[in-house]
Amino acid sequence: MALPCGSEMRWLRVVKMTFCLFFIIPMSSVGNRNTNTIFSKKQKLEIQQQLKRLNKPALKSIESPDGDIIDCVDINKQPAFDHPLLKNHTIQMRPSSYPKGFSPDESNDVSSNSEPKFSQPWHLNGRCPEGTIPIRRTKEEDLLRAGSAANYGRKKHHFILSTDNAGIIHEHAVLVEDGDKYYGMLANMNVWNPKTMDSNEFSISQFWMTAGDSADFDTIEAGITVDDNLYGDYQTRLFTYWTDDGYKRTGCRNLDCPGFVQVNNQIATGATVTPYSSYGGDQRTLEFYVYKDIDGNGDWWLRIAERDFGYWPSSLFSLLSNSASSVQWGGEVTNIMLGDKHTTTQMGSGHFPEEGPGKASFFNTLNVIDGKTVQRPPWNSHTVITNPNCYNLIVNSEDFFYYGGPGRNPNCP
Template identity: 80%
Template structure:
């Protein structure tokens, strides 16, 4: 389905913006292609400098069974503090205030030794000690696949006249959008699957977005969820991620801790790392809970709770419009479609099955809530669905949950 970037059709700001963007992370070097012919000495030096910035000295390193290396980094030496606005930042280990209706359980506090309600393969080989945070190590080949050190981990904006499809990549969605109020947080339980992606430069994402801003230049977002993205992670596993931007994905923001900004305080969960086990069709369903809340009485930071643990926060100071509140909350799925050979690809969203198949078969979000202008946690009241093409991916929404997803190419989706 084609959507002109200047279309007057009613799409959300976040979806319309990201539809008119694409990720500038070129396909991996394959076959006999030699990266030495692509990267000159200056570029290789930039890669080494970027690796040094990204990979902080480790107190302990853990080799994960899936091939990742998790570095346990001193919490005070994490990448966040390379941000010019966070040079003298004092780490907050927990928020100073909570929204009405928030249930705080001390057993889930980051200072406890309780195991997370989310498992990652690296846990099998060790844990990070108190006073450190786990960071997935960035390798040289990761930066080489990105085309340049500056591109790694970012969403890159391009001035596109007309239709994104003219560039061969379209973004397709099945999302629920809540708007019409000021929002200070949200909650969602996200169903975990391992969707198939056909092409290496396609991805499949299940996530939430919280956004503020009206123009292409000042859109602020905070985002998190799970993704399969071979071109970024070099495999087809489902991985946990966070993301943020302060300028419509132009120059600020990145995935996980790949640029300074997000402050992590939890020592048991690593973004960019895989999440297992997956849900099974007509079998056991796996979920992970995400909870965002603004510390209104404190510094105004946006706290992220993952699997009932205070994971970390986006400092209010790194944002412009979002430093106050969000104007839109969205939940759902996004895929990219490169239309290989002129056909829609078989990249799946969610479980790869349509929402009409229902429980145990279709992917879902449940326990949906927003924190409204009164700082009260409540179900969505002003929700509307947005679907790019229901023949490829669809959504069926209820009061505080929805089923969504689809297989991509099928007899009705070409």
């Protein structure tokens, strides 16, 4: 009959202790391995469920030369309508009103087959038919890089903060317009392919329209980004974003969560934007125009490259349901301080604004739609520059500025 550990005579205790250590401790290790296996299966299931939710059935799929797969999804079955507030939503194919003095010409109608003002590589291999919208297919590796299916496409900070919840430093060079109510904005954004130092760092050029304060705010955003952690490469890609609770629980990039309603069948968010600007050579730009459909449902419409691309329904927001309290334009990078040194991740062209035309990145044609619903250049603007020795911004005129920089340099160690 086996004796309990520790009940033997002294000379047997060493033998029994060895028995206990040999059999009991390894069995505990086996239990840990089983737990890990169970956790992996659970994570795998979550990822598969998330992929099924994100990747709607496609009427046509297009393989892009850059490796993306673009699915042409029935416009009425897009992710937006998974949102509980949009279950019975009727798609608006165009706004019921436009800002004063603005009337889009017929060639830019969403039903037109004319070419957009910029190109994406997937266009080389096909187009999405009428009645569908192009959605970049999310892959399993995309969700794995995010750490969890729930984190995919989400932000963890507000642009005003210098450090996010993960302790990562965020650098900014931004022009801010505030002091009024705002019902829209216009920006022509210079397109570059900035280099990022680490896969966990990103570089963004974008606009923000916000309402609220640092404790509680709503925001709608769009622009271009290089983000290897999100997309798995170092290409410049188009993105949109929204949140109605300061990035806490709601909102995400592109169509990765329900909310934004897309109506255009030729432009895909999350997909690469080409060609890029070249140093001392051709300069490429991309126009973003946001306006509130005041005479309609109050939705926030987004035009990209002179096309009505889609809208954020007003019902998504509390603070932004009426108007924005500030508009921002500029660049943002993350800096994880590898080796306790500033990152070499570039902002904009990777060159300081002092270098000027053809070399420094820029925003031009800046306008806001103010509290009187008048479209005008920024009048009440100021800059937010976190570290001018690393990234800077110089206002050239009220509707034009240069910005950016190389990151680490002799003055930014």
